[in-house]
Amino acid sequence: MLSRALPRATTRQLSRPVNSSVSRPTFYTAERARRWYATEAEEKDLVIIGGGVAGYVAAIKAGQAGLSVSCIEKRGSLGGTCLNVGCIPSKSLLNNSHLYHQILHDTKNRGIEVGDVKLNLTQMMKAKETSVSGLTKGIEFLFKKNNVEYIKGTGAFADEHTVKVNLTEGGETSVRGKNILIATGSEATPFPGLTIDEEKVITSTGAIALKEVPKKMTVIGGGIIGLEMASVWSRLGSEVTVVEYLGQIGGPGMDAEIAKMSQKILTKQGIKFKLNTKVTSGDAGSDGVKISTEAAKGGKEETLDADVVLVAIGRRPYTAGLGIENIGIETDDKGRLVIDQEFRTKVPHIRVIGDCTFGPMLAHKAEEEAVAAIEFITKNYGHVNYNAIPSVMYTHPEVAWVGQNEQELKAQGIKYNVGSFPFSANSRAKTNLDTEGLVKFLADKETDRILGIHIVGPNAGEMIAEGVLALEYGASCEDVARTSHAHPTLAEAFKEAAMATYGKAIHY
Amino acid sequence: MHATRALLQHRQPMIRFLGKRNIPAKLDHSPHVHPASPSPSLPSSFAEYRQKAQQHGPLGGQQQSSSISYGGYIGSRSGSSLGSVTPSEGQYFDRNDLPARFKRLAWSQAEIDAIESGGASLF
Numbered sequence: 320m321l322s323r324a325l326p327r328a329t330t331r332q333l334s335r336p337v338n339s340s341v342s343r344p345t346f347y348t349a350e351r352a353r354r355w356y357a358t359e360a361e362e363k364d365l366v367i368i369g370g371g372v373a374g375y376v377a378a379i380k381a382g383q384a385g386l387s388v389s390c391i392e393k394r395g396s397l398g399g400t401c402l403n404v405g406c407i408p409s410k411s412l413l414n415n416s417h418l419y420h421q422i423l424h425d426t427k428n429r430g431i432e433v434g435d436v437k438l439n440l441t442q443m444m445k446a447k448e449t450s451v452s453g454l455t456k457g458i459e460f461l462f463k464k465n466n467v468e469y470i471k472g473t474g475a476f477a478d479e480h481t482v483k484v485n486l487t488e489g490g491e492t493s494v495r496g497k498n499i500l501i502a503t504g505s506e507a508t509p510f511p512g513l514t515i516d517e518e519k520v521i522t523s524t525g526a527i528a529l530k531e532v533p534k535k536m537t538v539i540g541g542g543i544i545g546l547e548m549a550s551v552w553s554r555l556g557s558e559v560t561v562v563e564y565l566g567q568i569g570g571p572g573m574d575a576e577i578a579k580m581s582q583k584i585l586t587k588q589g590i591k592f593k594l595n596t597k598v599t600s601g602d603a604g605s606d607g608v609k610i611s612t613e614a615a616k617g618g619k620e621e622t623l624d625a626d627v628v629l630v631a632i633g634r635r636p637y638t639a640g641l642g643i644e645n646i647g648i649e650t651d652d653k654g655r656l657v658i659d660q661e662f663r664t665k666v667p668h669i670r671v672i673g674d675c676t677f678g679p680m681l682a683h684k685a686e687e688e689a690v691a692a693i694e695f696i697t698k699n700y701g702h703v704n705y706n707a708i709p710s711v712m713y714t715h716p717e718v719a720w721v722g723q724n725e726q727e728l729k730a731q732g733i734k735y736n737v738g739s740f741p742f743s744a745n746s747r748a749k750t751n752l753d754t755e756g757l758v759k760f761l762a763d764k765e766t767d768r769i770l771g772i773h774i775v776g777p778n779a780g781e782m783i784a785e786g787v788l789a790l791e792y793g794a795s796c797e798d799v800a801r802t803s804h805a806h807p808t809l810a811e812a813f814k815e816a817a818m819a820t821y822g823k824a825i826h827y
Numbered sequence: 828m829h830a831t832r833a834l835l836q837h838r839q840p841m842i843r844f845l846g847k848r849n850i851p852a853k854l855d856h857s858p859h860v861h862p863a864s865p866s867p868s869l870p871s872s873f874a875e876y877r878q879k880a881q882q883h884g885p886l887g888g889q890q891q892s893s894s895i896s897y898g899g900y901i902g903s904r905s906g907s908s909l910g911s912v913t914p915s916e917g918q919y920f921d922r923n924d925l926p927a928r929f930k931r932l933a934w935s936q937a938e939i940d941a942i943e944s945g946g947a948s949l950f
Contacts, residue, residue, distance in 0.1 A: 478926070478927050478928045479926055479927070479928065480926070480928050481928060647872075649870055649872060651865075651866065657864075657866075657869070657870060658861050658864075659858035659859055659860065659861055659869060659873065660858070660859045660860065660861055660862060661856065661858075662861075663858065665870070665872045665873045665875075665876040665877075666876060666880075667876075667877070667880075676861075677861050677863040677864045677865070678861075678863035679863075698850060699850070699854065699856070700850040700851070700854060703862075705862050705863045766841075767841075768841060789842075792841075792842045793841055793842070794840075794841050794842045795840075795841040795842075797838070797840075797841075798840050798841050798842045801838075801840075
């Protein structure tokens with residue numbers, strides 16, 4: 320009926336050929352398609368704005384489901400913050416700086432004599448870039464394999480079904496979608512009064528690309544990103560001071576006992592901490608950056624000098640230039656796009672996933688949402704369990720947790736049992752001469768059901784996967800403890816901590 | 828084997844095989860607060876939009892038992908399988924109720940100039 324009610328546009332011929340060397344006015348190329356009724360352009364089943372972890376996983380999943388998909392990304396390479404300037408490059412630097420530090424300080428007692436050990440920072444950065452480019456190109460390959468159209472450019476909503484794209488290589492185009500997925504991610508929150516130049520005043524992006532090891536480095540923010548970068552540069556020889564407003568490191572999600580223990584270990588590694596401390600102002604000059612601090616509750620003032628200051632006070636949703644005002648979808652007070660339980664905005668065919676909406680800003684959370692969002696489109700049913708999303712800090716030793724921490728359980732008045740097991744009593748940790756840390760279980764006092772698992776220790780990031788599975792299945796500590804774990808492995812510490820929660824551990 | 832059986836007589840594991848995963852038979856697709864949202868309610872705009880929006884019939888109309896209700900399934904099935912979009916007898920669609928993408932765009936000054944100058948202003 321509508322097709323009869325609305326006249327279709329006919330393709331008009333230009334009265335004279337247009338010289339292609341002449342730059343065409345914007346409306347000629349982009350608006351022309353919209354001048355007539357919108358029946359002309361091909362409509363995709365799904366248009367995704369953002370080719371980061373959320374966007375690219377959704378694109379591949381949708382391609383696998385047989386949908387016609389376009390993914391718009393402006394960075395020039397896929398993978399978003401995580402692959403290009405976040406998780407992946409930082410893990411490369413963390414791994415290689417750990418090796419360097421270990422070769423410098425931890426070989427003699429292992430019976431390994433090494434000669435002159437030197438840092439080649441340029442090569443270390445090249446190794447990082449090789450890892451990054453290999454992975455980003457891998458995603459491009461997966462796009463081709465799953466028939467995903469990759470559009471390099473900046474997308475902005477023209478209307479509820481149309482996204483106008485400023486192409487990276489020049490010119491404009493527009494894509495129309497039956498469904499549109501916003502996955503534009505997040506950006507580092509700037510510190511008021513300090514201008515980020517990514518050389519002296521840096522965010523995590525600058526921290527993975529420094530050209531030389533700074534003599535002194537101040538990190539504003541003792542969360543996961545701040546501590547990982549502090550570890551890298553401290554291992555490479557920098558004198559690092561971490562300034563944190565709260566009374567504990569690791570952010571509010573980390574269990575207080577675990578936070579205290581990891582702070583102790585990191586202090587032993589040479590990182591200095593100033594907790595309960597507020598940064599009041601900063602001044603970047605030619606000879607370095609001065610940071611003024613005072614006690615969080617007021618009082619004691621201090622000035623810290625550094626060659627480089629890393630601003631790691633958190634991240635905020637990135638929706639600038641997206642044109643959400645053109646379609647009237649809302650953000651909350653923190654700039655997150657408001658969605659319902661099926662990731663839909665108020666406009667039901669526009670969904671939002673990843674860092675630019677609710678929930679923790681974690682790549683694996685974004686991946687889960689990407690799969691669920693596509694399943695909502697194709698099968699009308701998807702699932703993400705926000706209570707079983709792990710967090711990992713890739714320092715050495717690593718810190719990992721899932722579920723609730725002791726502070727949260729106390730605040731809710733839930734009665735619980737605690738069981739822990741130190742790596743110093745684990746055979747594999749002993750043979751590795753890497754025994755710092757512990758595994759800690761929190762379980763319901765009455766039912767023994769696992770409520771939270773917190774690990775500080777070697778390989779914690781890998782070990783937490785078992786904890787996530789247990790939590791997802793609603794397991795009890797006894798279920799974990801009665802499951803055979805290979806010997807000798809670090810995972811035995813996990814089993815024994817579970818045993819210690821409802822009974823007693825064997826080896827401690 | 829015997830030892831395990833003897834053990835299980837006294838202990839029922841909490842981890843159990845629940846069977847193959849299936850999509851629940853009954854699903855409520857009406858918008859609710861996202862589980863990770865700090866706010867206890869959705870903005871009123873969600874309901875307001877659905878009241879006036881039209882996609883294969885009014886979105887805010889009576890909840891349909893089929894899976895297309897509230898747009899949960901948009902684009903995943905062909906238009907013809909979703910049924911007729913013809914209004915019932917005595918009902919008419921007003922062109923003004925259609926989404927903005929179906930409406931005429933206002934002429935921009937640049938376009939007016941292009942027409943008045945016979946296209947010369949384009950170059």
